[in-house]
Amino acid sequence: MNTMTLWHISGWEFAALAFAALLVGFSKTAVSGANTVSLAIFAAVLPARASTGVLLPLLIAGDVLAVLTYRRHAHWPTLWRLFPAVAVGVVVGTLFLVWADDGVVRTSIGAILLLMAGVTLWRRRRTESVKSGDATHEPDAVTSRAGRMKARSYGVLGGFTTMVANAGGPVMSLYLLSAGFRKLGFLGTSAFFFLIVNVTKVPFSAGLGLIDGRSLLLDAALAVFVVPGALLGKWAVNRINQRLFEQLVIAATVVGGVQLLLR
Template sequence: MSELPSDALAWTALAVAAVLAGFSKTGISGTSSLSILLFATMLPAKESTGALLPVLIVADLFAIRFYSRHVEWPVLARLAPWIVIGVGAGAVALWFADDAAMRVVIGAILLAMLALQIWSKLKPKTDDPKPPTGFARRTAAAGTGIAVGSTTMMANAAGPVMVLYLMLSGFPKLRFLGTMAWCFFAVNLFKVPFSVGLGLITWTTLLTTLILVPAVALGAFAGRALVHRIDQKQFEIATLALSAVGAALLII
């Protein structure tokens, strides 16, 4: 990102994306897909991944502040080495991808993640689920970690993967939010050197983030206030539908 956006429409869209980024970290995580889409629409798709990353880190800081005591460290320890592998693979893919290819990649990743979330909601629940074996836990951690690392590096779109993994683990809401917060704060910081090396984070990127901090804060406080007061099912359906349309438009 070599220069700041020059028109009011672009800044309005980026501000809305920043609000949604803050809201997704402290409230309903599905709104993060809309942030990705807005950044990829207003900026070149490849550059948008680097431009959004510092905004997400600011949002992560709010989430940690609100939910820092509610975190499942053993889960993060199981995922960590696999996430590192996934980030490396995603960085290699970014090195070779051009802007047109990245629009398709981002759209495809979002559609895949949306399909995963819909499947998790529609899948029949068993009355007597069998506890996973040690091998099953390790396999799930490996698959989740690699998916989280690669999708977050290429498109900042790993939220739905972690949502599904933690939902299937049966975490209560606060522990769910706290674990998500610490996971993505660490992962996003780990991605910074890769993004700088690929030329995706510049001084202009950081200046854009600084300008958008108030919007991130607004979204973060709104998410914290509303997470216990809204009809989550209807909200998630609307978010999934809008994200699916936006992802399809990116591919087209």
């Protein structure tokens, strides 16, 4: 990775990255879809491959804040069921990054963003009847044979998308909501899920040269924006008009994905 490019960003570009870092914190404690906007901004400002390495430590910082906020609501049986399939997806994603150059990665991130926007739209149509509340139980559909197959499928896709583009959020959101998780159960389970998965990705990313001293210094400058984003999300989670916000997130994701495909 040509990390020197990280030091040639303009003031406006740093402001865009700071806003994306704030959205990282917000997405971890309120609306996970905001994270797709963050990765689109990072991939647009920085080289596509480099952007995944710079974004990862910020995601981990947001994950820690989310775990501290919602740790009592995690459902561990669901997490243990997902992890083996996710590990397979992470390995496949790592092999893809070894092969792909920056142009292929940028195009892949754009395509993944558009796919995730479509998945989110489909998810919303399927879950509009789900009411907000706190339920950390595991539905019968998750414990059935079909449920286990669904967990494996979503796990592999989630592992691949999170390794290649840090875009596993919409995949896991779709899985948890389709499994019947309500707001607090969803937030607690996804918080632990992404903390563990993202920490596991660190040695893979470092081995690929996506994380080094220069990228970590940029992360240190941006991490301060993750905290207010997380606090804002915690405050807004019971107040936000989520339907309107998700519409804006989807629109921004589509614009970001198309922009990356056309670069």
